Amino acid sequence: MLLTILxxxxxxxxxxxxxxxxxxxxxxxxYATPLPYVYLVLSLPMDTERWEALLWGFTCGLLADITMxxxxxxxxxxxxxxxMQPTLLKLMAPKDAVEDMRPSYSTxxxxxxxxxxxxxxxxxxxxxxxxxxxxxxxFTDLAISFLSSWALTFLxxxxxxxxxxxxxx
Amino acid sequence: xxxxxxxxxxxxxxxxxxxxxxxSLGLLFQFNHYHNSVWMTTANTVVAHVAAWEEGVLRYWHxxxxxxxxxxxxxxxxxxxxxxxxxxxxxxxxxxxxxRRQADLLSDVTLLPAKVVTNSVLRRDNFITINRGEADGVxxxxxxxxxxxxxxxxxxxxxxxxxxxxxxNSRSRISCRLRDSQYFGYLKWEGGNPLYAILDDIPxxxxxxxxxxxxxxxxxxxxxxxxxxxxxxxxxNSDDGLSYKLRVxxxxxxxxxxxxxxxxxxxxxxxxxxxxxxxxxxQQ
Numbered sequence: 001m002l003l004t005i006l007x008x009x010x011x012x013x014x015x016x017x018x019x020x021x022x023x024x025x026x027x028x029x030x031y032a033t034p035l036p037y038v039y040l041v042l043s044l045p046m047d048t049e050r051w052e053a054l055l056w057g058f059t060c061g062l063l064a065d066i067t068m069x070x071x072x073x074x075x076x077x078x079x080x081x082x083x084m085q086p087t088l089l090k091l092m093a094p095k096d097a098v099e100d101m102r103p104s105y106s107t108x109x110x111x112x113x114x115x116x117x118x119x120x121x122x123x124x125x126x127x128x129x130x131x132x133x134x135x136x137x138x139f140t141d142l143a144i145s146f147l148s149s150w151a152l153t154f155l156x157x158x159x160x161x162x163x164x165x166x167x168x169x
Numbered sequence: 170x171x172x173x174x175x176x177x178x179x180x181x182x183x184x185x186x187x188x189x190x191x192x193s194l195g196l197l198f199q200f201n202h203y204h205n206s207v208w209m210t211t212a213n214t215v216v217a218h219v220a221a222w223e224e225g226v227l228r229y230w231h232x233x234x235x236x237x238x239x240x241x242x243x244x245x246x247x248x249x250x251x252x253x254x255x256x257x258x259x260x261x262x263x264x265x266x267x268x269r270r271q272a273d274l275l276s277d278v279t280l281l282p283a284k285v286v287t288n289s290v291l292r293r294d295n296f297i298t299i300n301r302g303e304a305d306g307v308x309x310x311x312x313x314x315x316x317x318x319x320x321x322x323x324x325x326x327x328x329x330x331x332x333x334x335x336x337x338n339s340r341s342r343i344s345c346r347l348r349d350s351q352y353f354g355y356l357k358w359e360g361g362n363p364l365y366a367i368l369d370d371i372p373x374x375x376x377x378x379x380x381x382x383x384x385x386x387x388x389x390x391x392x393x394x395x396x397x398x399x400x401x402x403x404x405x406n407s408d409d410g411l412s413y414k415l416r417v418x419x420x421x422x423x424x425x426x427x428x429x430x431x432x433x434x435x436x437x438x439x440x441x442x443x444x445x446x447x448x449x450x451x452q453q
Contacts, residue, residue, distance in 0.1 A: 050182040051181060051185050055189075058189045058192075058193070061193070062193075071196040071201065072193045072194060072195070072196035072197025072198070072199075073193075075189070075192070076193035079189045079190055079193060083182070083186050131197065134208075135207060
């Protein structure tokens with residue numbers, strides 16, 4: 001249990017550090033900025049309690065906010081994502097899945113995992129950019145930022161998952 | 170209590186979500202000036218809208234009271250307006266020749282202004298009550314006039330009020346004369362139209378015409394001579410055929426009487442006492 005927590009904490013630090021050092025500097029066409037630290041919530045296994053998921057989401061979001069000087073934005077969005085994650089995972093998981101199933105291509109299949117990751121990253125990006133903008137006066141710019149960032153985030157999550165699969169193999 | 174605990178346990182993740190999201194929003198508004206200002210602006214706008222709505226509702230509830238206050242205020246202003254209108258009328262009113270002459274005639278007597286408290290013109294024997302009495306020096310047999318002519322004679326007095334026997338009373342007889350020819354007779358009212366009275370006992374040889382002015386003769390201690398009473402409107406023979414009976418259009422409209430003056434002649438009581446003494450001697 002403690003090992004799991006430490007491992008997860010380690011990955012959280014790595015993801016936030018990657019976000020701070022690498023992904024924060026990506027501004028594709030001036031709009032798209034990937035936010036792949038959401039992958040931590042995506043990778044929570046199916047037997048994770050909902051309160052536990054909420055705390056992981058909040059902590060990870062808060063850590064990202066502290067490092068990126070956006071207090072509250074990431075925490076709000078990632079907590080919401082963490083709240084949805086267990087329900088969505090149960091919905092997308094195969095019927096014969098084990099209780100402590102980890103969401104991945106091998107356990108869920110590529111398309112199921114893609115849907116799962118796509119929905120959660122979409123919700124996260126939407127919440128993140130809405131809270132960040134906090135108004136809809138420049139709706140087009142907001143929509144482009146959100147959609148392009150979501151696309152990049154989603155793609156990076158799929159790539160992370162691909163690396164993880166290879167490593168597991 | 171158990172049910173409450175069950176409820177809290179069952180939906181604990183919802184409560185945790187609310188707490189964490191609340192914490193996130195707290196951080197957001199606390200450390201981001203932009204979010205804080207937008208939040209405060211929006212909150213203020215919402216609060217202002219809610220306050221405006223509440224104000225509207227409260228105002229609607231208080232409409233009845235407001236309406237009552239307005240009605241009371243309206244009545245008060247109407248009364249004030251009436252008073253001021255009357256006051257302005259007295260300031261701008263150009264007095265008529267009759268009023269000026271009346272003022273001249275009454276200059277050597279004391280006039281005590283009084284207000285009509287009750288009045289009647291429809292009965293055979295009408296009476297008027299005024300708000301002056303013995304405390305103001307009013308005594309029976311004193312004359313009462315108004316701006317347009319004579320009114321009547323004080324009949325009874327109390328401390329603060331007096332009853333006037335007006336011309337419109339079957340027992341009223343006031344000595345009057347024709348201004349041009351100086352023939353005199355007694356003015357009385359036979360009922361009916363309150364604008365007309367009868368001047369009786371005008372001798373057959375007197376010369377006059379319709380439209381001649383009738384005024385007080387001054388042959389009593391009640392009214393000074395020359396106070397305008399009215400105009401001859403019709404000439405008739407008396408019942409016995411020995412004199413004329415003149416129908417007089419009275420100058421005083423008794424049905425609109427509001428302000429009057431009690432005529433206080435300086436030597437009235439002395440004259441009255443002398444007349445009574447002469448009467449008693451004649452009877453002996």
